Amino acid sequence: MRICILSIGSELLEGSVVDTNSAFIGSELAHYGVSPDMIRMVKDNRQEIVSLFIELSKEFDIILTTGGLGPTFDDITAECLALACQSELILNERAYNHMKEMLERSGVTLRKEHEHQVMLPKDCLLFNNVKGTALGFSMHLNKADIICMPGVPAEMKAMFSDEVIPYLREKYDFKEITYKDMHFLSVPESEVDAVIRSIEISSDTQCIINAGSGKVVVKLRGYNNPEIKKVSDKLKSVFKESYLGDNYTDEAKLIIDILKSQNKTISFAESCTGGLLSEYITNVSGASEVFMGSVVSYDNSVKHNVLNVPDDILMNYGAVSEECAAFMASGVKKLMKTNYAVSITGIAGPNGGSEEKPVGLVYIGVAKEEEIKVYKNIFNGDRQQVRTKSAKKAMLYLLNLLKEY
């Protein structure tokens, strides 16, 4: 079975939008042991899309398209599919009613122009869109099922997972493979690699190793469950300390669950990360049980007035210093009356660096009751990378502290 993803939209080729949909589809399909053989992007060009539908439908069994389902003049996926299938384009009532209902709910008036969006190929199969106005649809052409989904990632993701995958599983007998991702914190990739090499892994089991953002991720894939268990058990026993835990792929979620189990609370004081660490933690539903809040102390006046960092510390050591990080952590812990606190202060760049304190220098403080540890880091990369690495590293220090208890 051959699968093709076709991402439709001039904005993708012009580079104003990054196509994240294809990667999402690819990673979802991987759960069934299949992967697209081709991913291709095409402009909003009638002739090109129509001839691609015709050509590709001879070569592929499943063609998944994203984009071009909206109400504007350059949304032409339905029209092109009808042309390729030599089918009639008609106003689809179910699609119309869905659109009407969704628009009304968000207070937008239905206009004549919206009708363009629900002109679909006659006899197409529909896929529901719980997050947007445009339903998905599919037609059969030559040997292919052509399934068209919206380009808005949230809409596409929900439709693909809840509607398209069940349809494909039924029709093509997709079987779920065992799919285990193991996350290891603060261990060198080469050490994990050496352990994996020492295990004889049978050829029906795929083992991929990736490193980045302070983590090593081992991906195990296959239908041979005992083999996958053998490998994962071995890794777990060797890297007990740094293993994030079964079912954990997200440090923030693990931090929250550990704090919940300990019945403890936390707060943050952020400078160069500007709220990013708080954002990571509060992105997890349920964070409110343990996360009290944080102070983004961007200006020194806030470090002094709100967090009680002494003026002489700021003057003698500067805001980017071990001393300041320590006072920030203890300051916010006291202010918000929490058991733990984390502080981050550094130079994200591109400006503000010096010989002595270069761009990328970041101090991270972790406080537990009366005890405070401060770690010095020098991160490479641009402003965004330094900020991201700082917030991720802070979660890592915190996890190591939490696991001690």
Added chain:
Amino acid sequence: MRICILSIGSELLEGSVVDTNSAFIGSELAHYGVSPDMIRMVKDNRQEIVSLFIELSKEFDIILTTGGLGPTFDDITAECLALACQSELILNERAYNHMKEMLERSGVTLRKEHEHQVMLPKDCLLFNNVKGTALGFSMHLNKADIICMPGVPAEMKAMFSDEVIPYLREKYDFKEITYKDMHFLSVPESEVDAVIRSIEISSDTQCIINAGSGKVVVKLRGYNNPEIKKVSDKLKSVFKESYLGDNYTDEAKLIIDILKSQNKTISFAESCTGGLLSEYITNVSGASEVFMGSVVSYDNSVKHNVLNVPDDILMNYGAVSEECAAFMASGVKKLMKTNYAVSITGIAGPNGGSEEKPVGLVYIGVAKEEEIKVYKNIFNGDRQQVRTKSAKKAMLYLLNLLKEY
């Protein structure tokens, strides 16, 4: 002239890596009025890559590849290019010396296996890589220049901008075009579309319309400056209120620049957004001149103790209320001694909603000196979407307030 981008790497099709390189190349090319006619991703498969090189080189004038230049067994771009061009694969001395120097600089010992990386097609043209060990290279095949670049985004970007673009400009006489992006806030895409349809735009001017994150973006491209001015003037006059302004693509940057010009400062009090608004603002270099800081008052105790929201307000109206939003804004403004303040409090979900206060209900307060306005919103979407929409909408309210003065 037809251009094709070929992204090489199985990880792209399996969805474990998102291809951001193609979008970067597309957006750089757009400045010269050209765009790739095709973007395609291909697995690390010798046969497939070789036949693609041969096929595509008959159809395209420029083929830009990324990925597959590294030292590991699955890095096969050079080998495939040599096969397609029926050229010999030889150890390239300049590439070898560059690799050696870069490895030594980062303290990695040169190993025999590294040599694989510098086995390049004989007589290829080289492109420098200031950020990594693998040089780029190109060969001519049929009608095409095939230019191969590394897959690591930072390396590819530097090589493309500093080496490949100048080469293409010279060889193909690329001329810079007029390139105007217009951002409109909180206006439905269909309304902008209707206005564009009402203007007769000459065919030498390209007009693309995109919507997302509470914004509509209209992109005008071409060499016909009077025509571009005509369209942009029309849009500006119709959507005066919601137009972000010439040269602004980022609300956060505009907010910071207006505040700088007014010599005013700002602070935030965030609840359901958990630091996201602060993160947006501090993502802009130079934010420190106007942004003092913020309080992420996730727990009610922090709203009361740090921001001075009265207990009876929290008890009688709740944390998600107009009243609480107003006190949060005035509280943080006073605490951080700023001219302006913004507050956000709401229910991001998926839990915590009720009949009276549903998931998605968000109050946004904007304070200027003694004056405070609070806006009520009900946002659709999941937790992440509600948070994102809240922070973006807050920037919009703030911008409208700033523009009044």
